[in-house]
Amino acid sequence: xxxxxxxxxxxxxxxxxxxxxxNVPPDTRRKMVxxxxxxxxxxxxxxxxxxxxxxxxxxxxxxxxxTGWTSVQHYIFNEELQSYxxxxxxxxxxxxxxxxxxxxxxxxxxKQYLPRIANVDDWWCQxxxxxxxxxxxxxxxxxAERKGDKWIINGQKTWTTLAQHADMIFCLCRTDPGAKKQMxxxxxxxxxxxxxxxxxxxxxxxxxxxxxxxxxxxxxxxVENLIGEENKGWDYAKFLLxxxxxxxxxxxxxxxRLRRIRDLAGKVESGGKPIIQDAAFREKLAACEIELKALExxxxxxxxxxxxxxxxxxxxxxxxxxxxxSEIQQTTxxxxxxxxxxxxxxxxxxxxxxxxxxxxWTAQIAPSYFNNxxxxxxxxxxxxxxxxxxxxxxxx
Amino acid sequence: xxxxxxxxxxxLKDSIDGLLTDSYDFDSRKxxxxxxxxxxxxxWGKLAEQGLLGLPFxxxxxxxxGGGVETMIVMEALGKALVLEPYLATVVIGGGFLRHAGTDAxxxxxxxxxxDGSKTLxxxxxxxxxxxxxxxxxxxxxxxxxxxxxxxxxxxxLNGENADTLIVTARTKGDRRDKSGIGVFLVPANAKGVAKKxxxxxxxxxxxxxxxxxxxxxxxxxxxNPEDSLALIERVVDEAxxxxxxxxxxxxxxxxxxxxxxxxxxxxxxxxxxSFQSLQHRASDMFVxxxxxxxxxxxxxxxxxxxDAKERANAIAAAKVQIGKSLKFVGQQAIQLHGxxxxxxxxxxxxxxxxxxxxxxxxxxxxYHQRRVADAGGLI
Numbered sequence: 001x002x003x004x005x006x007x008x009x010x011x012x013x014x015x016x017x018x019x020x021x022x023n024v025p026p027d028t029r030r031k032m033v034x035x036x037x038x039x040x041x042x043x044x045x046x047x048x049x050x051x052x053x054x055x056x057x058x059x060x061x062x063x064x065x066x067t068g069w070t071s072v073q074h075y076i077f078n079e080e081l082q083s084y085x086x087x088x089x090x091x092x093x094x095x096x097x098x099x100x101x102x103x104x105x106x107x108x109x110x111k112q113y114l115p116r117i118a119n120v121d122d123w124w125c126q127x128x129x130x131x132x133x134x135x136x137x138x139x140x141x142x143x144a145e146r147k148g149d150k151w152i153i154n155g156q157k158t159w160t161t162l163a164q165h166a167d168m169i170f171c172l173c174r175t176d177p178g179a180k181k182q183m184x185x186x187x188x189x190x191x192x193x194x195x196x197x198x199x200x201x202x203x204x205x206x207x208x209x210x211x212x213x214x215x216x217x218x219x220x221x222x223v224e225n226l227i228g229e230e231n232k233g234w235d236y237a238k239f240l241l242x243x244x245x246x247x248x249x250x251x252x253x254x255x256x257r258l259r260r261i262r263d264l265a266g267k268v269e270s271g272g273k274p275i276i277q278d279a280a281f282r283e284k285l286a287a288c289e290i291e292l293k294a295l296e297x298x299x300x301x302x303x304x305x306x307x308x309x310x311x312x313x314x315x316x317x318x319x320x321x322x323x324x325x326s327e328i329q330q331t332t333x334x335x336x337x338x339x340x341x342x343x344x345x346x347x348x349x350x351x352x353x354x355x356x357x358x359x360x361w362t363a364q365i366a367p368s369y370f371n372n373x374x375x376x377x378x379x380x381x382x383x384x385x386x387x388x389x390x391x392x393x394x395x396x
Numbered sequence: 397x398x399x400x401x402x403x404x405x406x407x408l409k410d411s412i413d414g415l416l417t418d419s420y421d422f423d424s425r426k427x428x429x430x431x432x433x434x435x436x437x438x439x440w441g442k443l444a445e446q447g448l449l450g451l452p453f454x455x456x457x458x459x460x461x462g463g464g465v466e467t468m469i470v471m472e473a474l475g476k477a478l479v480l481e482p483y484l485a486t487v488v489i490g491g492g493f494l495r496h497a498g499t500d501a502x503x504x505x506x507x508x509x510x511x512d513g514s515k516t517l518x519x520x521x522x523x524x525x526x527x528x529x530x531x532x533x534x535x536x537x538x539x540x541x542x543x544x545x546x547x548x549x550x551x552x553x554l555n556g557e558n559a560d561t562l563i564v565t566a567r568t569k570g571d572r573r574d575k576s577g578i579g580v581f582l583v584p585a586n587a588k589g590v591a592k593k594x595x596x597x598x599x600x601x602x603x604x605x606x607x608x609x610x611x612x613x614x615x616x617x618x619x620x621n622p623e624d625s626l627a628l629i630e631r632v633v634d635e636a637x638x639x640x641x642x643x644x645x646x647x648x649x650x651x652x653x654x655x656x657x658x659x660x661x662x663x664x665x666x667x668x669x670x671s672f673q674s675l676q677h678r679a680s681d682m683f684v685x686x687x688x689x690x691x692x693x694x695x696x697x698x699x700x701x702x703x704d705a706k707e708r709a710n711a712i713a714a715a716k717v718q719i720g721k722s723l724k725f726v727g728q729q730a731i732q733l734h735g736x737x738x739x740x741x742x743x744x745x746x747x748x749x750x751x752x753x754x755x756x757x758x759x760x761x762x763x764y765h766q767r768r769v770a771d772a773g774g775l776i
Contacts, residue, residue: 001405001465002398003698009397072397258776279770286770290692290714293775297691304399317687324684389683390676394656 003300005072012073016080023049024086032085033260034361035368037208040123040165043087047120050089057094057118064102064110065118071307075300082252083259092161093117093124097170099243100187100236104228113189125192127157127171127214128237135384137172138181138234142216144173144188146223151188153196153219159378163199163212166192176231187233190221204374206367207347241380242314248379249325251296257332258289265339275339284338288331295324316393323385326375333369340365399694401469408462409469411446416477422744425600428480433558433594434602435480444513449487453495457507464697467635468642472693475646478747480601482516482555488639490517492632493563493580497620502582506561518559518585519636520550520606521629528760530565530629531575535608537566537622542615544568544622546581546589546608556604557594559585564608565629568622579622580629587611599751627705634712637759638700641693641719644755648686648723651730651748655679658745659733675733682726689722710772713765719755720762727752 005013028042050056059074060066069077081088089095098117101109116122133140142155153173163169169192176184192199196219202211228236262285265276275281298317305315337344340362348363376382390396401409419439428436443449451466453459460466467488474483491510494503509515526532535548546566553562562583569577583590589611594604620628656679659670669675692715699711727749731738738745756762769775 001401001694001697003694005397255776258774262774262776279767282770282774283766286766286774287717289775290717290766290769291688293695293714294688294692294718297695298687300397301399301691301694304397308398308400316683317691320684320687324688383677386677386680387673389680393683394676394679396656396660396670396676396679 005076009072009076013076013080016077017084019053019055020080020084020086023053024084029084029086032087033256035364036357036361038087043090044120044123046087047089051119056089056120057098059095060098060102060114060118064098064114071303075303078247079252079255082250083256085253085256088247090120090123092126092166092170093120093122095243095247096126096240097124097168097189100170100227100240103239104187104232104236108224109227122167123162123165124168124170125160125163125166125214127160127169129159130156131158131213135381137237138185140172140174140185142171142173143177144171144175144186144221146175149223151221151223151225153188153190153216153221155216157214157216158202158211160199160212160214161210163192163214164201164209168192169197169214170227172233172237175233179231182234184231185233185237186230187227187236188221189225189227190219194219194221196220204371206371207349208367208371210371249295249299249321250329250375251292251299251325254292254325254328254332257329257336258285258292261285261332261335261339264336268339268341270341281338285335288328288335291324291331292328295321295328298324319385319389319393322379323376323382326382329375330372333365333372336365337369344369401465405465405469408466409473412448412470412473413476415442415446416473416479420477420479425478425480429596429600433555434596434600435482435558439479440481440513440516443481443483444511449483449513450511452487452491453507453511457495457503458511459507464638464700467639468693468697471639471642472646472649475643475751476650478600478647478650478744478751482518482558484636484639484643485518485555485559486510486516489519489632489636490561490563492635493619493628496631497580497625497628499616501616502619506582509560515560516555516558517561517563518553518555518604520553520556520562520564520583521633522551522553524549524551528764529573530633531578531626532573533565533567533578534572535564535566537568537579537581539568540612544579544581544613544615544617546583546611546613548608550606550608552597552603553606554597554601554603556592556606557602561585562590562606563619565625575626576624578624578626578629580619580625581613581617581622582619583608583611583613583617587613597754599754600747601754630705630709633759634709635700637712637716638693638696640755640758641689641696641715644719644723644752645686645690645693647748647752647755648682648689648726651726651745651752652679652682652686654745654748655682655730655733662735678729678733682729685722685725689719689726692718706772710769710775713760713768713772714775716760716765717762717769720765723752723756724762 028046031038057065058067062068101113130140144151144153170189172185173188174184175186196217198215200213201209266274268275298320302315302318343362344366346363348359450459451462455461494506523534537544537546562585564581564583566579567577568579589609591607592604597603659675660668662669696712696715699708702708730745731749734745737743
């Protein structure tokens with residue numbers, strides 16, 4: 001057992017940090033520190049800088065543009081990125097559809113899609129959830145019917161994150177209505193500009209526009225847009241969801257937010273002195289930091305295990321990451337609310353498109369608190385995670 | 397970075413697990429508890445035979461030069477088997493004082509007896525009003541000729557009944573809560589003026605309240621600087637906290653395992669109660685709590701080697717907070733999921749719960765350590 005980072009790993013951390021200092025547009029960083037939303041342009045600009053450096057799709061295999069880093073290097077990169085902070089690569093392209101395409105797609109598809117994912121020439125969104133299919137995803141109803149050299153797609157997806165920016169969607173569609181639940185599903189990709197695709201915004205409780213409903217009305221898709229084999233889509237979806245085990249803890253994000261809380265708590269007064277001098281508050285903050293340290297160590301255990309034994313058999317501790325990671329993220333937004341107190345009230349009606357700088361950034365604190373309720377719901381709700389632990393780890 | 401055990405460490409783990417599987421089932425434990433002082437001389441002898449009592453001592457002193465990870469392995473195994481024997485008091489704490497501050501003569505006088513299992517130690521530190529503050533010392537040691545005279549009262553001294561030698565904190569200078577002026581003394585348990593009142597503790601161990609009345613010891617009884625040993629005490633107690641964290645991880649592992657086995661077999665309404673989702677989720681939360689505790693136990697073990705004393709103390713305090721929170725949840729829920737049977741002395745699980753509970757209140761509870769971390773400026 002040796003829990004220290006090697007000299008090489010420490011040097012790598014410094015290299016990554018320096019690159020961020022030199023290359024993340026200062027306004028992008030500032031907006032993230034202040035919890036403001038970024039515009040599409042701001043995000044894409046940064047991702048292209050990252051891609052030019054060769055770090056846009058760092059975890060992909062080398063032949064598709066990956067870096068060949070060790071699992072510890074990936075961990076360091078992610079942590080530095082999250083805590084700098086700078087936007088993480090667009091998960092829907094880089095972490096989700098990209099690996100499915102290079103693992104199950106044909107050569108033509110790899111050539112066509114992968115470079116464009118890496119450079120965000122196409123913005124991808126995810127067509128999984130439906131109004132009647134949340135945690136029970138396999139009950140999905142969106143249909144793809146084969147007609148000559150086309151799929152005809154009908155149905156509805158929901159909670160489609162940033163579909164308003166998207167050029168492409170990867171979609172789970174039912175292609176064999178007679179088969180049992182998981183069996184008749186296929187993984188199909190197509191343009192969001194196709195005739196018959198309608199995007200309707202959903203406004204969330206923070207006032208933001210992050211998610212959408214997407215309707216498909218006789219959308220025609222070329223047959224070659226099927227990824228892998230017909231009716232094997234469920235396997236690819238499971239592969240996709242199991243791919244990113246460690247990033248989900250978002251330790252770097254919580255670290256950055258805790259630093260912000262400490263900083264802010266040294267300025268905001270309560271009882272005539274900075275609130276950080278209030279023992280009860282300070283202990284709550286320390287409690288959260290301790291939980292985060294434990295999570296960081298748990299994550300490192302999983303990372304070290306992957307590095308040594310491969311990703312085949314995940315360390316059981318990996319199940320902890322989603323539950324604890326989301327709970328801690330939520331606690332950090334609660335602590336921010338507590339610090340800002342009555343000044344949480346002002347609401348910025350134009351806060352979600354990244355253009356409005358008229359209102360003080362503290363107007364973003366309450367929305368961030370409201371918005372972060374999502375993290376224990378998405379990606380398999382925490383209740384589903386508990387089901388998974390009970391079954392897969394404890395054998396119940 | 398590597399969280400795996402190396403070959404030697406794996407062998408160590410196998411050997412102690414094997415020994416305890418053979419000699420520490422629940423019924424044997426009940427018998428050991430009734431022996432004098434509350435633990436088994438025979439088991440202690442086996443631990444000595446396997447070299448476990450000499451683990452952390454330097455090879456030059458007859459030991460095996462084991463480090464923090466080795467102690468973690470042993471303490472986890474002792475926790476898992478709910479062991480009564482005074483490993484913490486003798487090897488971790490007593491041994492710790494000798495390793496960090498013992499002169500060659502003191503080591504020669506005490507270490508061989510620890511390693512061969514013929515002698516045990518106890519740490520007489522807690523006082524009526526000191527609670528968790530290690531510097532709060534009213535017991536006095538006054539110079540007399542070359543030696544010292546010790547007066548005062550110490551409480552809840554683990555292994556106090558059986559120990560051959562007591563390690564006593566006493567004030568040589570200053571007032572009750574001064575951070576300087578504290579010394580550490582090796583006192584023979586049978587010295588004139590030492591009076592012991594022994595009793596069992598909630599978790600099945602044994603402790604004693606000990607009064608020192610004009611106890612005279614020689615110059616060779618002093619460990620370290622008699623006027624300034626708080627740093628030494630803090631260091632050794634930090635090592636005790638690390639060991640307790642590891643013991644708690646072993647206790648939690650076994651508590652969770654026992655509970656999961658129980659809800660898989662206990663039937664109500666015609667099905668195993670483990671098929672109910674509310675119980676499954678509770679067990680999952682116990683797993684999460686135990687894993688977070690394991691991570692922090694490893695962190696504490698690593699922190700034991702930190703050069704910077706403040707950084708070390710802060711990290712270990714943080715670990716004790718996490719362990720305290722996790723053990724409370726795992727322990728309480730283990731009883732809850734067992735239902736009525738968990739309330740009985742007859743079932744194993746309650747004894748795990750009781751030992752876990754006592755660990756929380758040893759060397760600083762969760763609130764105490766959380767405050768320390770908060771006052772030190774946090775952990776980010």
